[in-house]
Each structure stands twice: as structure tokens, then as C-alpha cells.
Amino acid sequence: MNKTVNQKAWFFVIPVFVLVAFNAIIPLMTVVNYAFQETFGNNVFMWEGTRWFKQIMLSERFHASLGRQFLFTFIILFIQIPLGIAIALTMPKEGIGVPVCLVLMSMPLLIPWNVVGAMWNIFALPDIGFLGHSLNALGFDYNFTQQIGDAWFTTILMDVWHWTSLVVLLSYAGLRSIQPAYYQAAEIDGASRWAIFTKIELPKMKKVLTIAILLRFMDSFMIYTEPFVLTGGGPGNATAFLSIDLVKMALGQFDLGPAAAMSLIYFFIVLLVCWVFYTLMMRNEEKS
Amino acid sequence: MSLELKNVEKKIGLDTHIYSTNLKLEKNTINILLGPTLSGKTTLMQIMAGLDKPTNGEIWFNEQNVTGMKVQKRNVSMVYQQFINYPNFTVYDNIASPLKITGVSSDEIKQRVGKVAELLKLSGMLTKKPNELSGGQQQRTALARALVKDSDLILLDEPLANLDFKLREELREELPKLFENRDCIVVYATTEPSEALLLGGNTATLQEGKIIQYGKTLDTYNKPNSLVSAQVFSDPPMNIAKIKKSGDQCSFLQNDIQWKTKLNIKDGEYKVGIRPHNITTYKEGKNTLEIKGKVLISEISGSESLIHFTNGNLNWVSLSNGVFQKKVGDEMNLYMNTDEFVYFDQNERLVSNG
Numbered sequence: 065m066n067k068t069v070n071q072k073a074w075f076f077v078i079p080v081f082v083l084v085a086f087n088a089i090i091p092l093m094t095v096v097n098y099a100f101q102e103t104f105g106n107n108v109f110m111w112e113g114t115r116w117f118k119q120i121m122l123s124e125r126f127h128a129s130l131g132r133q134f135l136f137t138f139i140i141l142f143i144q145i146p147l148g149i150a151i152a153l154t155m156p157k158e159g160i161g162v163p164v165c166l167v168l169m170s171m172p173l174l175i176p177w178n179v180v181g182a183m184w185n186i187f188a189l190p191d192i193g194f195l196g197h198s199l200n201a202l203g204f205d206y207n208f209t210q211q212i213g214d215a216w217f218t219t220i221l222m223d224v225w226h227w228t229s230l231v232v233l234l235s236y237a238g239l240r241s242i243q244p245a246y247y248q249a250a251e252i253d254g255a256s257r258w259a260i261f262t263k264i265e266l267p268k269m270k271k272v273l274t275i276a277i278l279l280r281f282m283d284s285f286m287i288y289t290e291p292f293v294l295t296g297g298g299p300g301n302a303t304a305f306l307s308i309d310l311v312k313m314a315l316g317q318f319d320l321g322p323a324a325a326m327s328l329i330y331f332f333i334v335l336l337v338c339w340v341f342y343t344l345m346m347r348n349e350e351k352s
Numbered sequence: 353m354s355l356e357l358k359n360v361e362k363k364i365g366l367d368t369h370i371y372s373t374n375l376k377l378e379k380n381t382i383n384i385l386l387g388p389t390l391s392g393k394t395t396l397m398q399i400m401a402g403l404d405k406p407t408n409g410e411i412w413f414n415e416q417n418v419t420g421m422k423v424q425k426r427n428v429s430m431v432y433q434q435f436i437n438y439p440n441f442t443v444y445d446n447i448a449s450p451l452k453i454t455g456v457s458s459d460e461i462k463q464r465v466g467k468v469a470e471l472l473k474l475s476g477m478l479t480k481k482p483n484e485l486s487g488g489q490q491q492r493t494a495l496a497r498a499l500v501k502d503s504d505l506i507l508l509d510e511p512l513a514n515l516d517f518k519l520r521e522e523l524r525e526e527l528p529k530l531f532e533n534r535d536c537i538v539v540y541a542t543t544e545p546s547e548a549l550l551l552g553g554n555t556a557t558l559q560e561g562k563i564i565q566y567g568k569t570l571d572t573y574n575k576p577n578s579l580v581s582a583q584v585f586s587d588p589p590m591n592i593a594k595i596k597k598s599g600d601q602c603s604f605l606q607n608d609i610q611w612k613t614k615l616n617i618k619d620g621e622y623k624v625g626i627r628p629h630n631i632t633t634y635k636e637g638k639n640t641l642e643i644k645g646k647v648l649i650s651e652i653s654g655s656e657s658l659i660h661f662t663n664g665n666l667n668w669v670s671l672s673n674g675v676f677q678k679k680v681g682d683e684m685n686l687y688m689n690t691d692e693f694v695y696f697d698q699n700e701r702l703v704s705n706g
Contacts, residue, residue, distance in 0.1 A: 245432040248403050254424035254453045267439040 098324035116325035126326060128301070129309040130333075136216075136305060137284045140223050144280060145273070147224070148231025153261075155236055166236075169229045177226075181293025184222040188294075208295065212302040215295050219303055222290060227283065231276045238272035239265060274345040278338055285334055306330055353379035353414055355400060355505060355537050360409035362395055362561075369395045371562045372409065377537050377554075382528070384548040384569065385541040387558030387584055393541035396558075397507045400539060401428045413504070426505070429498035433510040435490035437482040443469075443493050444478040450501045468500045471530065488519035499530060506531070508540045512547070524550060545587045549573065557584040579700035582625050588658065588669050591626040595695075606664035611641050611690050615704055622703060625694040628658070631670035637689035643668075645686055650678040661686070 099116055101109040120126050155165050175183075190196035190207045195218075199206040208218040242265065250260045266273075288307040291297065297304035297312070304312070310330065314323035355377040362370035370392050377383050385393045398404035399411065402423040410419045418426060429450065437446045447465045456464075469475050472492040482490050491511060498506055512520045528551055531538050540551060548555045548569055555573070556566040557580075564581040565572050576582035583590050594605040598619045603610040605621070630636075631643070645661030645668060652658070652675050659670045659678055670686050678684060695703040 243434050243436070245434050245436050248398075249430065249432070249436045251403065252401070252423050252428055252430055253450050263438050263441070 095324045095327050098320045099328055102321050112321060116321045117329070120322055120326045120329060123322075125309070126329075129304055129306050132302075132304065133285060133306040136220070136287070137281060139220055140227070140284050141277065141280055143220070143224050144228045144231050145277060148228050148276065149235045149269075149273075151228070151232045152235035152239055153265075155232070157240070166233070169232050172226050172229050175226075177289040178293050180222065180226050181290040184218065184225075184290070185294050188218045210299055212299060215299055215303050219291050219294060222294060223284065223287070226290065227280060231280065234272050234276040235269060238269035242268045270345070274342065278342060281341070282334060282338065285337075353504065353535070353537065354412075356412040357400070358410045358412060360396075360399060360406045360411065362392075362399060362404070363407045369561055370399070370406070373563055375556065375563060375566060377539065379537060380535065382531055382538045382540060382551050382553030384551055384553060384555040385539065385558055386543070386545065386548045386555050388543055390560075391558040391584075392561040393558060394509055395561075397430070397509055397539060397541060400505065401430055401507055402426045403430075427501070427503050428505045428507065429501060429503040430507040431491075431494050431498045431509065431511045433513045435482070435487060435494055435514065437490060437493050437497070439482060442479050442481060443474055443485070446482065446493050447474075447478075447496045447500050450497060454501070464500055465496075468496045471499070472496045472526075486519075487515055488523060491515060491523065495530070502535070504536055506534075506536055506538045508538070510541055510543065513543070527551060545573075545585050548585070555585070557581045559584055575702065576625075576694065577702050579623065579625060579696045582694060582696075586625075586627055588628045588671065590694075591628065591631065591666075591668050593624055593626070593666060595622050595624050596620070597622060604664075606666060609641060609643060611639070613690075615695060617695075617703055621698065623696045623698070623700065625696060626688060627692065627694075628669040628671035629656075630689045630692040631668060631686050632672040632689075633657075633659070633670070633676075633684070633686055634672065635687045637691050639690045640687040641690055643686050643688055645670075645684055647678045647680055647682045647684065649680070652677065659684075659686070 097109075100112060100114070102112045103109050151169075156162055172180075185193075187193045188196045188208050190200055190209075196206055196208070205211075206214050208214040246264050246268070247260065250264060255263065286307055287305055288311070291303050291305060292308055292311075295303045297308040301309075307330075310323060310326055313319050313326065357373050357375045360370060360373045360375075361368070373396070385396060387393055395404065399406050402411075402418065402421055405420055410417055412418065413426070438449060441449065444465060447469060448461050451461045451464065465478075466475070469478060472495055474489065474492055474496060477485060477489060482493060485493065491514075495511065498508075512524060515523065524547060538553075540547075542548060552569050554567060555569040557564045557572060557576075559580050564584065565577045572581070573585050576585060579592065595602050596605055597613065597615065597617065600612050600614070601610055602613045602615075602624075643663055645659075645663050647659060647661050648667065649660040650657065655673065655675060657672050657674060657676050659672070661668050661670065661684070668686075697703050
């Protein structure tokens with residue numbers, strides 16, 4: 065068969081290529097460029113090889129913020145996923161309650177991130193904030209600007225408030241897609257509520273939960289704005305998660321080389337965890 | 353053993369889904385609920401099973417009122433149009449699940465699952481998960497789940513509707529065997545007249561929430577009590593034409609084709625129902641009538657050929673054996689078997705057939 069040659073088709077690819085180049089490839093390459101060189105300004109660069117990478121990998125500061133980051137992410141996943149499923153299970157299945165619940169649930173998701181941080185900052189202030197003042201009035205010694213535990217508690221509470229809705233909405237969509245016949249069949253078998261949950265609902269929600277966990281992992285692992293506005297990474301470095309630490313290094317200390325190396329390592333950690341998790345979850349699905 | 357619906361009625365809001373229904377199903381019978389989508393088959397089955405309560409009326413099982421009794425206490429099993437199995441159980445565990453809950457010993461479970469798996473040709477795939485099976489095998493698993501416990505009532509809600517043609521044919525032929533020698537009542541809902549004829553037993557024709565007719569499947573087919581029942585039990589749809597009878601002569605109102613009849617009814621206007629397979633391109637039966645037609649559509653279905661044609665201002669459907677195609681717009685002669693005509697009065701009640 066003779067195929068006609070028509071190179072005009074490339075024109076259709078150009079817009080996408082230009083867009084991706086400007087918003088992904090060029091910035092990433094700049095970072096790569098910085099990661100292997102030292103600069104003193106005036107566009108003078110010196111080749112440093114893998115020095116910055118070695119420095120970051122061995123840096124205790126990096127280990128500490130990475131540890132805080134993993135701890136934070138695990139805590140919020142551990143709370144948000146079960147809580148989200150539980151709320152989705154109790155949401156109404158029909159009637160006027162459905163749109164009402166869905167809209168109420170979406171509200172936190174629609175609020176800009178820095179507003180969330182500012183809201184919670186004021187809300188939690190120990191002297192004038194509703195939460196802070198109430199807790200102190202109840203006899204708790206609460207001050208998130210000074211005590212590490214309180215800072216973590218407030219940051220986690222804020223994230224749970226902000227993002228559990230996403231898990232709820234995804235789980236709810238997953239639950240609604242289960243055909244009523246499954247519940248009837250279970251009823252005929254005499255299955256308990258717990259058995260229905262573990263044997264029907266959870267397996268049927270597997271895919272949507274995988275997406276929920278992935279999204280929440282990525283977002284929480286890269287969290288910046290909300291804790292930055294709420295605690296500024298403090299007290300001390302107690303809530304300086306990876307991206308807060310990174311910005312401090314890059315813009316606060318102007319250590320462009322190490323900061324670039326750290327960005328790349330950060331990027332690969334996110335990529336690796338997502339890939340491993342997704343592959344594990346989807347391992348059995350691909351057979352079918 | 354018998355299942356009896358007494359004046360059962362189902363309303364949701366202002367909508368009536370099932371109009372007052374009386375029906376008695378006997379032990380060891382297959383009962384087919386035949387009707388188009390939304391005719392109330394599923395609702396009726398859910399009421400029979402106890403998954404849904406009737407708004408009015410009672411359900412009696414073995415001379416005992418079971419209205420409102422929970423489905424778990426009723427020893428019922430059900431198969432759905434969708435392939436309903438526990439997604440992360442193996443085929444073996446899926447089939448065994450109804451037995452495990454009732455506390456049957458594991459030796460007996462093994463033996464009974466083995467037996468029913470063999471019956472449904474699932475023996476080789478007991479360790480697989482449902483999503484590794486084909487649609488046909490998934491539905492076999494669901495059927496096995498329904499058959500493994502000795503239910504008093506087995507309900508099948510269009511179990512073959514989601515299968516592709518070949519698998520459907522295959523499973524359809526096995527179905528009657530599966531219900532043989534079982535001490536239970538089988539209720540089978542379908543939209544397809546051919547399935548009802550193949551399964552035999554009794555058939556109830558349904559239309560818009562009403563049971564139109566209930567009786568032996570062949571009787572219901574051969575002697576529809578009304579035009580509606582006849583239409584439900586005819587696929588492709590029955591041809592309906594107005595006729596006039598005077599003396600022993602009958603004629604269509606829309607053309608001058610005449611034929612002799614032995615009908616012992618008053619002179620006047622009637623309606624005649626002619627099933628598509630009684631209009632053929634060849635003569636069949638002792639008494640045939642010739643009708644001229646102009647081809648509208650010609651299509652082949654399996655080893656039969658459908659010809660839609662016009663005569664006068666009516667559209668007709670004919671179904672002949674053999675595979676052939678006619679050109680659209682062709683004039684042709686077709687033959688109607690008058691012995692198979694079904695006559696209805698102006699109120700669409702059966703007058704007589706033949």
C-alpha cells in the first residue's frame with residue numbers, strides 16, 4: 065500500500081509542544097542546570113558535578129524535613145481515607161439531601177489555599193481565635209505558635225478539614241456506581257452490614273480509592289501554602305515540611321545549587337512512591 | 353408447596369407499578385413472566401422474594417402468610433441481569449457463600465459446590481476470581497450460587513439479557529435441565545417470547561403493571577385472551593388488521609381480499625392478528641390467502657428472513673424460512689395461513705382462533 069506523505073500534521077503538534085516546553089521542560093531543565101553548577105551571580109557558572117546531590121543526601125536538615133513530611137502525609141492519609149469513606153457511607157442516596165450534602169462537602173475544596181491558612185491561623189489564635197480561646201477556656205494549655213504538638217495538631221486538623229471532602233466525593237461516586245442488585249444479593253444471602261462493606265463495597269471502590277490515596281499523597285507531600293500561612297514552618301522548624309524547607313533554602317539563603325538538587329530528589333521521591341503504589345494496587349486488575 | 357399473591361398492589365408515590373394481582377404458582381413449576389421493559393416483572397419478583405413490600409395485598413407461601421417477612425428467612429435465591437458475584441472471592445467461595453452463612457459443614461459444602469459446579473461447567477475455574485472470567489462464566493457462577501442452596505423459590509430476572517448471542521443460546525438450552533428434579537418454584541422474567549417457548553412451563557404475560565394472562569405456556573401462546581397478550585407474546589410484533597365478517601365470508605377493510613371462515617360469531621367488524629411467521633413467501637397450511645406487497649425492508653435473522661411490506665395503508669411483517677433478500681420497492685406475492693389467524697372483537701378480547 066502506498067501511503068501519502070504529508071508533513072503538515074506536525075503543525076497540530078506544535079502548540080502542545082510549545083506549551084509543554086514552556087511550562088514543564090524549560091523550567092525543569094533550568095533546575096537541572098542549577099543542580100550541577102555553582103553560581104555567584106552575573107551568569108557565571110562553575111561545574112560542580114554531583115556535589116550538591118551528595119550534600120543534600122547526607123544533610124541532616126534534609127533528613128529531618130523529609131521525616132516530618134512522611135510523618136505528616138501518613139497521619140493525614142490515615143485519618144482522611146477512613147473518615148472520607150465513613151462520611152460517604154452515611155450520606156443520603158436519594159432525595160434533596162444529595163445535592164445539599166454534595167454542595168456542603170465541596171465548600172472547603174473551593175476555598176483558596178492561602179485563605180485556608182489565614183482562616184485557621186485566626187481561628188486557632190490562643191487569645192482571640194475561636195478554637196484557641198475555647199481550648200484554653202476548657203483548661204487545655206494550647207498555643208500553636210509556641211508548642212510543637214499544638215502546631216502539628218492544628219496543621220493536621222486544618223488539612224483534614226480542607227481535604228477530607230475530596231475523599232468523601234470520590235468514595236461517594238464509587239459507592240453510587242455499585243448496582244443495587246449487589247445489595248439485594250447480599251441481603252438474600254443474609255450477609256451482615258460489615259460483610260457487605262468488606263466483601264462488596266470496598267472491592268468495588270478499589271479503583272476510586274486508589275485515585276483518592278494517590279491524589280492525597282501527592283498533594284499532602286507537596287503541601288506548602290497552608291502551613292506556610294498558618295505556622296510559617298514553626299515553632300522553630302517543627303512544621304517545616306519539604307517544600308517550606310526548600311523555599312527557605314532557595315530564596316531565603318539563595319543556595320540555588322543545593323536547592324535545585326533537593327528539588328530533583330523531592331520530585332523523584334514523589335514519582336517513585338506514586339509509581340510503586342499504583343503498580344501494587346493495579347497488579348491484579350490488569351489480568352482481566 | 354405453593355406461592356400465592358393475593359390482591360398484591362404496588363404504588364410508589366402516585367405511580368402504580370403493579371395493579372392488583374392474583375397469582376398462584378405451584379410446586380415444581382417453571383413460571384415465566386413475559387413482558388416488555390417496565391411492565392413490572394422485576395417489581396413483581398422483588399415482592400415475591402420479600403425484597404420489597406407490596407402496598408396492599410398479601411403473599412402466601414405454603415399456606416402461610418409471609419407478607420413483610422424478611423428475605424433472609426424465606427429461603428429464596430435470585431439471579432440478576434447483571435452478573436452479581438462477590439468481586440474478590442474465588443468462584444468456589446462465591447458458590448459456597450450462601451451455604452457458609454447457614455452453617456453447613458465444610459465437607460458438605462465441598463461436595464455440593466463440586467456438584468453444582470460440574471452441572472454448570474465451572475469445575476475448571478473454581479480458583480479464579482469473577483473478573484478473570486467471561487460474561488457467560490460469570491453468569492454461570494451467579495446461577496450456581498442460586499442453585500447450590502435448596503431454595504424454595506428461585507427467581508431469575510432476565511439472566512441472559514447481558515450475554516452475547518452465542519453464550520445466550522448455549523445457556524438457554526441448559527436452563528431447563530438445571531431446574532429438573534428440583535423441589536422448588538422457579539420464576540423467570542424475560543422480554544423474549546422465544547425464551548418462554550423454550551422453557552415451557554407456565555407463562556404470565558405482563559403489560560404496564562398488569563398480568564394479562566396466566567396459563568400453560570403453549571396455551572397462552574396459542575390462545576391469547578386479548579390482543580395485548582398476543583402482542584406481548586409475539587416477536588416480531590403481530591400484524592393487526594381490521595376485518596368485516598358477513599355470513600361465512602371475511603374480508604379486510606382496507607382491501608378486497610376475502611376468505612371463508614367457520615367462525616361461529618355474529619356478523620360485524622373484528623380485528624385479526626396474524627403472527628409474522630404465518631405470512632410467508634411460500635404456501636403453508638391447507639388454507640392460504642395471497643397478498644400483494646411492496647417491500648419496505650428486507651433483513652435476515654439467523655436462518656430466517658424478515659420482509660416488511662406495505663399493502664393498502666398498512667405495514668406488514670412476514671417471516672419466512674430460508675435466507676434471501678428482496679429489493680426495496682419490489683412487488684411480490686406472499687401467502688397467509690388463515691388457519692392460524694387469531695380473531696379479536698372491538699374490545700380486543702379473543703373471539704376465536706382458527
